[in-house]
Amino acid sequence: MCLGVPARVIHIDGSVATVALGSVEYKASLLLLNNVNPGDYVLLHAGFAIEKIDPAEAAETIRLFNEISNMYEE
Amino acid sequence: MKPEGLRYIDEYRDSALVLHLSNQIRKVSKKPVNLMEVCGGHTMAIHKNGLTGFLPETINLLSGPGCPVCVSSQTFIDHAIALGNLPDMILTTYGDLLRVPGSLSSLEKEKAAGSDIRIVYSVLDALEIAKQNRKKQVVFIGIGFETTAPASAAAIKKAEMDGIRNFYLLSSHKVMPPALEALAAGDTKIDGFIAPGHVSAITGYGIYQKFAKVYKRGVVISGFEPADILQSILMLVKQIELSNYHVENEYKRIVKPGGNPKALAIMEEVFIPVDAEWRGLGIVPESGLAITEKFAAYDATRKFDVKIPESKPPRGCICGEILTGKSKPSDCRLFASVCNPLNPVGACMVSSEGACSVFYKYRA
Ligand code: SF4
Numbered sequence: 001m002c003l004g005v006p007a008r009v010i011h012i013d014g015s016v017a018t019v020a021l022g023s024v025e026y027k028a029s030l031l032l033l034n035n036v037n038p039g040d041y042v043l044l045h046a047g048f049a050i051e052k053i054d055p056a057e058a059a060e061t062i063r064l065f066n067e068i069s070n071m072y073e074e
Numbered sequence: 075m076k077p078e079g080l081r082y083i084d085e086y087r088d089s090a091l092v093l094h095l096s097n098q099i100r101k102v103s104k105k106p107v108n109l110m111e112v113c114g115g116h117t118m119a120i121h122k123n124g125l126t127g128f129l130p131e132t133i134n135l136l137s138g139p140g141c142p143v144c145v146s147s148q149t150f151i152d153h154a155i156a157l158g159n160l161p162d163m164i165l166t167t168y169g170d171l172l173r174v175p176g177s178l179s180s181l182e183k184e185k186a187a188g189s190d191i192r193i194v195y196s197v198l199d200a201l202e203i204a205k206q207n208r209k210k211q212v213v214f215i216g217i218g219f220e221t222t223a224p225a226s227a228a229a230i231k232k233a234e235m236d237g238i239r240n241f242y243l244l245s246s247h248k249v250m251p252p253a254l255e256a257l258a259a260g261d262t263k264i265d266g267f268i269a270p271g272h273v274s275a276i277t278g279y280g281i282y283q284k285f286a287k288v289y290k291r292g293v294v295i296s297g298f299e300p301a302d303i304l305q306s307i308l309m310l311v312k313q314i315e316l317s318n319y320h321v322e323n324e325y326k327r328i329v330k331p332g333g334n335p336k337a338l339a340i341m342e343e344v345f346i347p348v349d350a351e352w353r354g355l356g357i358v359p360e361s362g363l364a365i366t367e368k369f370a371a372y373d374a375t376r377k378f379d380v381k382i383p384e385s386k387p388p389r390g391c392i393c394g395e396i397l398t399g400k401s402k403p404s405d406c407r408l409f410a411s412v413c414n415p416l417n418p419v420g421a422c423m424v425s426s427e428g429a430c431s432v433f434y435k436y437r438a
Contacts, residue, residue: 003115006081029196029198043272045221046195046196048228050221050275051275061297061325061327065095
């Protein structure tokens, strides 16, 4: 139920966006999210865009994954 | 059948990364810990990807109450069934709910017996059905937490704006913090919470401070891909090893500190917190969302007076204990023998994110 997928906004018509997940297109309501533009990635959840994806944070997360934990080593 | 690279998905599934994170966890984990994955979506992701195989024996994962279908009370299912029996009624709902056994029947059986019950992907589809069937009453059976509640609220507001007067919500929407508090204060031993990423996208971090500060539990908001989950476990293990409990956010690409203000505002306008019944937790204060006076005209509970049979919980089912991390599906005597996805005894075997159904599907 709380599954959401990142989808790319293709175009916007009023409060409805057409988004792509890979090559499949879906409609996403923008009633719960402001400032969405074509090219943005949004989290699509039960027909609604509920958050925008932050590309800088996404890259930072990948960088953190690769860190070596050194809590017990000096 | 994956057409092209899926951005923000593929890179978080990288197998070398998963192995690396697994090694890091093995390196830092010394004490045995119980971590609760609150969200059923996490339970599903963990087992689908076999992530327990990447964890040392020190780490015990407990399933939590974050499965909307599972925690919906039997009375609620019975209420929905009773509504479906009214004349000129179309019931609409997310698919998962259909097969949950009520006291005497299920929505699926009622549908087969002639009730007009339709599965929708979005609550806005239900609104569209109302628009196309003005002579009928259309009820959307709303379940879910802070992720789906704003969607239901937005649909009610849209119904008002578009002058659709035959659309109603039967709300079993719930909010997470009171349930987590009931768990933290209860007798399940939980050292840390893998906090639900998409609920947090709406709520922000604030709701979790108490669990770190007052209850001394680790909290990490987590994404849903394999590397996200392992990284979150690593972060939790470090917090617990150092007894340094705080709220961390692994899922920064989605979750902002203040959440989604627009969704929160819509939710607050349409809903008011009320005491609600959770399977496994009983009545939890202020954990349910009822419709405010202002939108009373869209409230199926106020509009339709139906008789609901006294509920009889299924015998032998320990779904409630599983939802509170006290038991695992394999502890249930009915698991996989009497109870299976084709013949579910309890709600935890129905939902695709219910622990029993997940364990059944991915059992060794
Ligand atoms: S296996 Fe079936 S009967 Fe047992 S707890 Fe799970 S849902 Fe209930």
